[in-house]
Amino acid sequence: MRRSLVATAACLLALAGLGAPASLFAQRQGASARDAAPIDLTGYWVSYVTENWRYRMVTPAKGEYRRIPVSPAAVPIINAWDPSADDRAGNQCKSYGAGAIMNVPGRLHITWQDADTLRIETDAGKQTRLLRFSAPAEKSASASKPTWQGESVARWEQVAAPEKGGSLRVVTSNMRAGYLRKNGVPYSERATVSEHFDLTPIPDGGELLLITTVVEDPVYLNAPYVTSPHFKKEPDGSKWDPTPCSSTW
Amino acid sequence: MLIDLVVRRCAPALIVVLFAGTAFAQAVLPSEFEFAGSWGPIGTEDVQNDSVPVDYLGLALTEEGRMRALSYDESQKSMIERQCQGWGASYAVLGPFGLRVSRQSDPTTNRVVSYTIDAWEDWMGMTIWMDGRPRPSEYALHTQAGFTTGRWEGGALAARTTHMQAGFIRKTGVPLSDQATIDWRFFRHGDVLTVLMVARDPIYLVEPEIVSKGFRLSKTPLDFRDPCVPGYEGREPGDGVPHFAPDENPFLEEFIKLYHLPREAVLGYRETLYPEYRKKIKDTYVPPPPCSADCGVAGNFVLRRGPTP
Numbered sequence: 096m097r098r099s100l101v102a103t104a105a106c107l108l109a110l111a112g113l114g115a116p117a118s119l120f121a122q123r124q125g126a127s128a129r130d131a132a133p134i135d136l137t138g139y140w141v142s143y144v145t146e147n148w149r150y151r152m153v154t155p156a157k158g159e160y161r162r163i164p165v166s167p168a169a170v171p172i173i174n175a176w177d178p179s180a181d182d183r184a185g186n187q188c189k190s191y192g193a194g195a196i197m198n199v200p201g202r203l204h205i206t207w208q209d210a211d212t213l214r215i216e217t218d219a220g221k222q223t224r225l226l227r228f229s230a231p232a233e234k235s236a237s238a239s240k241p242t243w244q245g246e247s248v249a250r251w252e253q254v255a256a257p258e259k260g261g262s263l264r265v266v267t268s269n270m271r272a273g274y275l276r277k278n279g280v281p282y283s284e285r286a287t288v289s290e291h292f293d294l295t296p297i298p299d300g301g302e303l304l305l306i307t308t309v310v311e312d313p314v315y316l317n318a319p320y321v322t323s324p325h326f327k328k329e330p331d332g333s334k335w336d337p338t339p340c341s342s343t344w
Numbered sequence: 345m346l347i348d349l350v351v352r353r354c355a356p357a358l359i360v361v362l363f364a365g366t367a368f369a370q371a372v373l374p375s376e377f378e379f380a381g382s383w384g385p386i387g388t389e390d391v392q393n394d395s396v397p398v399d400y401l402g403l404a405l406t407e408e409g410r411m412r413a414l415s416y417d418e419s420q421k422s423m424i425e426r427q428c429q430g431w432g433a434s435y436a437v438l439g440p441f442g443l444r445v446s447r448q449s450d451p452t453t454n455r456v457v458s459y460t461i462d463a464w465e466d467w468m469g470m471t472i473w474m475d476g477r478p479r480p481s482e483y484a485l486h487t488q489a490g491f492t493t494g495r496w497e498g499g500a501l502a503a504r505t506t507h508m509q510a511g512f513i514r515k516t517g518v519p520l521s522d523q524a525t526i527d528w529r530f531f532r533h534g535d536v537l538t539v540l541m542v543a544r545d546p547i548y549l550v551e552p553e554i555v556s557k558g559f560r561l562s563k564t565p566l567d568f569r570d571p572c573v574p575g576y577e578g579r580e581p582g583d584g585v586p587h588f589a590p591d592e593n594p595f596l597e598e599f600i601k602l603y604h605l606p607r608e609a610v611l612g613y614r615e616t617l618y619p620e621y622r623k624k625i626k627d628t629y630v631p632p633p634p635c636s637a638d639c640g641v642a643g644n645f646v647l648r649r650g651p652t653p
Contacts, residue, residue: 164641264533
């Protein structure tokens with residue numbers, strides 16, 4: 096008991112000593128997400144399509160949904176896919192939403208929009224994702240309206256010192272209903288996307304970005320849909336080629 | 345003892361002090377994660393590419409690699425001496441099974457000496473040596489499993505496999521030479537394990553074969569099938585090795601016609617791995633007719649192999 100009291104007192108003293116926190120941790124407390132980034136995701140990245148090729152590089156047959164754990168509710172929608180109707184409704188970007196966009200072959204341009212917001216632009220479909228590390232003080236009315244890219248909350252997961260490195264975790268919700276694949280396999284507005292962005296060196300030089308993506312949807316999926324698209328880093332934006340959304344290609 | 349108590353008492357408060365005031369969200373990960381356990385395949389990605397005999401999608405093959413692949417006849421696996429030959433290290437992610445991982449520790453220091461991924465019926469398993477032992481001489485024996493060392497790096501397990509026998513990187517007969525190297529990264533995020541494989545081969549690959557596959561932690565041990573037992577499958581001892589002349593492979597057109605796929609993609613040409621290729625084929629690609637059979641599985645989605653939570 097006495098030992099416990101002594102320990103508690105020592106602990107309090109130690110924490111009080113962290114009135115040095117002002118000096119010792121001020122940087123951390125004042126640091127932005129950009130300053131504290133354990134990995135550098137910025138730059139240009141190109142899809143390296145070595146898996147799911149048939150579902151990503153070309154538009155699969157209407158009605159095919161292999162490897163996606165869809166619910167029975169999704170099947171009639173899959174079989175009724177009508178890209179011309181999407182065109183007419185102005186929904187050409189339905190397969191470029193946050194639930195699918197990282198699997199769409201193309202290039203990413205990742206930059207810091209501000210100290211606490213990471214910006215991902217895609218040349219395929221000309222989409223922009225904003226990954227916010229700090230929640231906005233107030234939600235505007237428009238912020239609650241679902242969008243293709245939804246609202247993404249980001250968090251660094253840093254490896255404990257003295258090791259270096261880490262991962263970026265992003266959770267996205269409030270998306271407009273979209274397609275997981277170009278041929279109309281749906282996800283609903285209730286879907287959420289959880290992602291981890293990891294970097295790894297390529298043995299012969301260069302860097303690889305791996306995005307482990309888990310889409311969950313209580314309406315159209317019966318199990319999480321997990322993919323892990325990967326990207327190679329490019330030296331510059333010379334191959335950046337913005338193309339508009341297409342409902343068929 | 346007292347110091348230990350102080351540390352334990354202080355730890356939660358210290359974490360609050362360190363992170364409560366941060367302007368942004370951040371979490372601290374351990375530098376190592378628990379790798380041992382049973383990891384069931386999630387199976388929502390198409391990485392096997394073995395449903396038809398000539399499917400080299402997503403590969404960047406050399407001419408020699410393509411020719412050798414086209415000369416392969418899957419009937420080779422009917423030969424009694426080849427039925428249980430199994431597949432090489434890359435089959436850890438290219439195969440359909442889960443990973444049952446165990447840890448071997450030094451009984452004195454308790455340090456991890458190795459991780460072992462158990463064998464399946466047609467895969468030899470893998471031992472990842474974590475004790476810093478040197479790699480064997482380049483002239484050392486090459487085996488089907490190869491020799492693998494690992495280390496923790498940035499919160500992930502990084503490993504490298506060398507000293508593999510010549511074998512295959514796909515069950516469709518795409519070859520991998522004994523000069524190949526495979527680099528692995530095992531990332532764990534919650535209950536999901538993502539395994540990244542980067543296979544390089546100066547003989548048969550123009551660019552690395554990069555495959556990532558997801559596994560989910562299983563609450564129950566994975567149940568593997570019985571070991572392979574060879575049996576008579578119609579080929580007599582002494583029969584020749586089934587094969588095709590590379591330009592006479594009767595299955596060459598099957599996949600191309602089935603899904604209206606471009607020939608150079610099916611045959612593993614490098615340019616087909618990059619987005620520019622989509623633009624090249626955009627005006628010539630004709631989608632296949634609507635799917636009428638084997639279009640997917642809806643309803644209570646159950647993985648066919650290995651339990652998941």
